[in-house]
Amino acid sequence: MKSFFTPRVVADAKPFWQGCSEHKLKFQNCSACGHIRWPASVVCPNCLSEEYEWKEHGGEGTLYSFIVFRRAFHPSLEAEIPYVVAVIDLDGGPTILAGISGSKSEEIHCGARVRVVWDDDQGKDEQVDIPAFEMV
Amino acid sequence: MKLSKLSNRFAIAGVGYTPQGKVPGRSAASFYVEAAANAIKDAGLKKTDIDALILYRHFDPVGGDVDVSAFTVAEQLGVRPFTISQETYCTRTWLTHAIGLLATGLCRNVVVVYGDNARSGRRTFVKELSNGSATDDLAAYGDLSTLAKYAMLAQRAMYEYNTGPEVWKEIAIAQRQWANLNPIAGMYSKVLDDEGYFSAEYVAEPFRLLDATPTSDGGRAIVLTTAERARDLPNPPILITGFGQASAPESPFRLKVNDEKSAAAVASKQAFEMAGMTPKDIDVCELYDCFTYTVESTLCDYGFFKPGESRDWITRERIGPGGSLPVNTSGGMLSEAYFMGLTPIAEGVMQLMGRCGDRQLGTLKGTVMPKTIMCSDNGGVFQSHCSLILQRGG
Ligand SMILES: [Zn+2]
Numbered sequence: 001m002k003s004f005f006t007p008r009v010v011a012d013a014k015p016f017w018q019g020c021s022e023h024k025l026k027f028q029n030c031s032a033c034g035h036i037r038w039p040a041s042v043v044c045p046n047c048l049s050e051e052y053e054w055k056e057h058g059g060e061g062t063l064y065s066f067i068v069f070r071r072a073f074h075p076s077l078e079a080e081i082p083y084v085v086a087v088i089d090l091d092g093g094p095t096i097l098a099g100i101s102g103s104k105s106e107e108i109h110c111g112a113r114v115r116v117v118w119d120d121d122q123g124k125d126e127q128v129d130i131p132a133f134e135m136v
Numbered sequence: 137m138k139l140s141k142l143s144n145r146f147a148i149a150g151v152g153y154t155p156q157g158k159v160p161g162r163s164a165a166s167f168y169v170e171a172a173a174n175a176i177k178d179a180g181l182k183k184t185d186i187d188a189l190i191l192y193r194h195f196d197p198v199g200g201d202v203d204v205s206a207f208t209v210a211e212q213l214g215v216r217p218f219t220i221s222q223e224t225y226c227t228r229t230w231l232t233h234a235i236g237l238l239a240t241g242l243c244r245n246v247v248v249v250y251g252d253n254a255r256s257g258r259r260t261f262v263k264e265l266s267n268g269s270a271t272d273d274l275a276a277y278g279d280l281s282t283l284a285k286y287a288m289l290a291q292r293a294m295y296e297y298n299t300g301p302e303v304w305k306e307i308a309i310a311q312r313q314w315a316n317l318n319p320i321a322g323m324y325s326k327v328l329d330d331e332g333y334f335s336a337e338y339v340a341e342p343f344r345l346l347d348a349t350p351t352s353d354g355g356r357a358i359v360l361t362t363a364e365r366a367r368d369l370p371n372p373p374i375l376i377t378g379f380g381q382a383s384a385p386e387s388p389f390r391l392k393v394n395d396e397k398s399a400a401a402v403a404s405k406q407a408f409e410m411a412g413m414t415p416k417d418i419d420v421c422e423l424y425d426c427f428t429y430t431v432e433s434t435l436c437d438y439g440f441f442k443p444g445e446s447r448d449w450i451t452r453e454r455i456g457p458g459g460s461l462p463v464n465t466s467g468g469m470l471s472e473a474y475f476m477g478l479t480p481i482a483e484g485v486m487q488l489m490g491r492c493g494d495r496q497l498g499t500l501k502g503t504v505m506p507k508t509i510m511c512s513d514n515g516g517v518f519q520s521h522c523s524l525i526l527q528r529g530g
Contacts, residue, residue: 004276004277006276007273009273067287068338068340069284069340070339071338073260074280077280080278085278085279087288087389095389097277099278109295110291110292130276
């Protein structure tokens with residue numbers, strides 16, 4: 001989906017956002033212990049190793065929790081209300097925040113299996129692509 | 137070090153209040169200064185006795201105001217303390233900072249203070265946006281408020297532990313009943329019932345408007361000193377029988393509900409160990425209650441009930457006026473006023489000093505004078521936590 005606001009991309013996280021623009025979910029994988037991390041960091045929060053590789057994640061996970069925004073916290077969001085923001089525990093990977101597409105808010109529930117989806121209109125405007133998930 | 141060695145060695149000797157609620161036409165700094173000045177006077181001290189001044193984190197200025205720093209407040213108080221400091225983010229370092237200064241003998245009297253003109257300045261607690269660009273990547277998903285981050289964990293707790301609005305309304309209503317006994321509470325004259333709670337609109341579902349604390353103008357301060365020194369001061373010394381501190385610094389959406397290593401669980405365990413107590417020894421709780429669910433979560437992490445028991449345990453009959461475990465007897469942040477951890481802690485101190493008027497426990501019908509009060513302070517979104525067990529000293 002398209003981002004609500006353009007994220008301020010910190011230098012360490014550039015490969016993640018580059019991955020999003022290619023519709024790939026990429027995270028740092030620790031070369032020493034295998035821990036997959038997000039947010040991006042120069043060291044592994046599990047073992048402090050500085051060796052890592054950016055690798056694509058399969059994009060499947062479990063919905064940990066979600067909320068339905070019923071009030072716009074910024075004027076530009078008024079047209080989006082109501083919208084859902086969810087927390088996804090990616091399989092073997094990090095926990096990330098993401099939107100949910102293709103389901104009404106009443107259908108969404110904790111514990112649901114989800115997989116990543118991307119918009120088709122890649123590159124059509126200047127907005128940054130962000131991952132969304134759909135219930136499997 | 138054996139934690140029990142620190143029990144009853146430090147005390148709170150004074151509390152400072154200011155006009156609060158809607159107090160237009162004042163800077164945020166003015167509330168810090170007034171609260172600190174009143175706390176110093178309340179403790180029976182002179183301003184030259186103050187050798188440490190610690191400010192809570194101040195949010196971005198609102199309503200055309202300027203930023204507040206420890207320099208600003210110290211200058212206006214006319215003090216030159218040994219040390220001045222201010223939290224940047226809500227890491228809740230003030231307690232252990234103060235205790236360390238007192239324990240080493242570097243300082244004798246520490247003022248801790250917070251103030252804001254949040255209500256008149258219409259503070260929204262929404263992550264500020266500059267040039268239309270979000271300051272963090274969460275805004276890319278439309279996740280803009282602190283409220284939503286607490287609501288996310290509350291939703292999970294609904295799924296795992298069968299809690300929900302029926303439980304949170306008991307917290308909102310019980311605290312409102314307390315506020316109805318407190319003339320300085322923002323909600324003093326506003327009665328709340330089930331219908332009132334459920335008719336409040338959703339903000340970020342599952343939270344309704346009445347699950348959230350309103351903003352207030354005003355300030356609050358306390359003076360910490362050693363127990364020995366507090367005995368020579370005018371107020372009855374309120375001893376810190378136990379205290380604890382912990383952090384869980386992961387981004388809030390990465391935190392899990394009912395984590396045995398949650399900041400509240402770890403901090404309270406230290407406090408109970410130091411005091412040689414369990415939840416059974418606690419007469420009253422004064423808890424940081426930015427949202428209704430925060431009260432539930434803190435009581436559970438502290439061990440007052442087990443995960444999944446909140447629906448039976450949390451009732452207005454138990455935690456409201458006349459109940460067996462009074463919680464947030466000033467109305468708390470939800471119904472009195474928001475001064476970070478100093479809302480609950482000041483109320484705990486005032487109750488033990490016997491200065492609470494109509495809501496004073498032991499005077500109010502169906503209540504007894506408390507011996508032991510547990511207070512909490514929480515920072516970020518469950519990311520830092522202080523626990524205090526307070527008793528009145530002889
Ligand atoms: Zn590693």
